[in-house]
Structure formats: C-alpha cells, structure tokens
Amino acid sequence: MCTGIKINYDDGCILGRTMDYESPMNYNVLYFPRNYNYGMDLTGRPLYSKYRMLGICFHNRDPLKDGVNEHGLIGITNDFKGFNLYPQKTNPNKTNVSSLDYFNYALANYKSVEELVNDLTNIHMATHNHLGEKVISPDFHFMFSDSTRRCVVIEPKGGELTWYDNPYDVMTNSPGFKSHVRRLKEHMDVEKLEEFNSSKDLPGGYDPVSRFIKAFYMTRMSKMASGYQEALSYFYSIMNAMTLPDGFIRNKKYRYTTYTRYICSYDTKSMEMTVKSDTNPLVYRLSFDDIVDKDKRQEFFIEMEFKVQNLMESER
Secondary structure, eight states, X not given: OOEEEEEEETTEEEEEEEEEESSOOOEEEEEEOTTOEEEEOTTSOEEEOSSOEEEXXXXXXXXXXXXXXTTOOEEEEEEOOOSSOSOSSOOTTSXXXXXXXXXXXXXXXXXXXXXXXXXXXXXXXXXXXXXSOBOOXXXXXXXXXXXXXXXXXXXXXXXXXEEEEOTTOEEOSSSOHHHHHHHHHHHOOTTOGGGSOHHHXXXXXXXXXXXXXXXXXXXXXXXXXXXXXXXXXHHHHHHHHHOOOTXXXXXXXXXXXXXXXXXXXXXXXXXXXXXXXXXXXXXXXXOGGGOSOTTSXXXXXXXXXXXXXXXXXHTO
C-alpha cells in the first residue's frame, strides 16, 4: 500500500514515496560507503557497493526500501503481489540476487537508468539459492529515475524481469504497470486533463488502481516547478493527499492497521534525501555532503514525537 511519484523541475527531478505498512516496524536512514558489503548473492558471494548510497531501511538492516546513490540514481521499492513471480532456481549464466537485495544492487552498481535497463537481462532473481535453500524474496517491483528525468518501472513477469518507460511518473502496487495505464486511460483522456472534472470524477478509494489515477492526475496537473525547493513543496502537498491515517484501513491478517509510516523524497541534482514521519510534521534532510566519515556505514534516526516550532523563533 505505497504510492510513488516523480516531480520534475528545471534541471532535475524528485522521486519519492509514501511507505504504507500493515504491521509494526521501525525505520531509519542508512549511509553506505563505497566497497561496503551490503549482502550476498544467491551463489554465496559477497556483494560490494561501487558507489555511495543513502536511503531508508527497516529495523536498521541493510536492505534499503528507497534511496539515492552518489551519481543521482534514485529509486523506490513497492509491494507487488502475484503468483510465482520468481523462479526457484538460480541461473549460472546470470547475476543471481534476491528481490530483497536487488534495490541495493542497483544503487551500488549503476550511475543511470540507462545503465540499469541495459543490464537487466543479466539479472536473475530466485526464491532459493544455489544450494536449494529458500531465501527471503519479497514480492517487489521498482521505480527508478536519474538526472535525465527518465523514469522506469521494473517488474517480475513470467520468471523474468521486464521494464517499462514510465512517462506517467507514478507507481503504486499490483496489478502490473500496463494494467494501470489501461485503467487510467479508461478513466480519463490523459492528453486533455483540463477537461476532466477532478473534484467530482477522481476515484475516492485507496486501492492501488485508484491511487495510481489520483497520483497521476495531481502530479501531472501540478505547476511546473522552477527549482528544487518548489518541487519539494509540490511533492509534499501531493503526498500528504495520498497518506493513510492510522486506523483508516483495518488489516485482519495482522490484527493491525495499514497506514503511512513515512514520506520521503530523493533529488537527482543535490542527491539530498528528505523524510517525514507520520507522527512528526517536521521534514528532515540529509545529503552526502553532510556525511563526515564517508568510509563507514552510518545510521541516522529521526524524531518521532510531534514537534512544533515557536513562531518567534522562525523570525529570528
């Protein structure tokens, strides 16, 4: 239950997401240096980062859920339910990684979307390692962008990985990307959005299809941002409209509620990340320039308690 969008500005773009989750979890920001061992491939070989990475993880563990690398490649992971998305066996002719580690692998190895999609045929995801042992393999799909503002979605399909150019700048959850686009075009003429009655005809639900349509419309109809700060403002305005409050969606499976735990963004130009929790309205920022010791893994935690700023302090 997550929504990702991309907002362009004059010489860059922001990509970010809501993290909607159905069971208790903690999250924090991680920084990875170059040559950091962030995992193992499915043949037992260690995986090392060629590039510095910055992003958000669960429970202070290395697999990132969203992030940016030092070259401005930015991306997110989203839940993508399906059946038999990944094969069970490894492929000796390809690079074998779990779906849990692929996002880190992408940020660790590619400078751009072009590099990423050109290498996709060499990547193999499986649910078991080379010894036949089951590994953690979440049902994920991925959205990436870079300084060219090109946006792509990567999905598992028929045991392989496929990619789509994404001029709609939105990703939610299942169904697949082509199905989302088809339903979007059934709902509105994407070339004549000014004729669409948004206040009346936008879907009101929070299922993936409804969120895809709403996020696309709000993103596409947003004014063109002149710079990063303005784009960031537009991004948070749209994402605030896509958030789920605690208690809004009851989850019978876990006896908890699904709600938005955080909103985050990543910038292709400054390589800056921002993040805001569900319980604290303040937006926190971090960039590679802020990291003092760039040669070691570092963890950062944001304040979860509700905070306000004294109006007199803001005028000093």
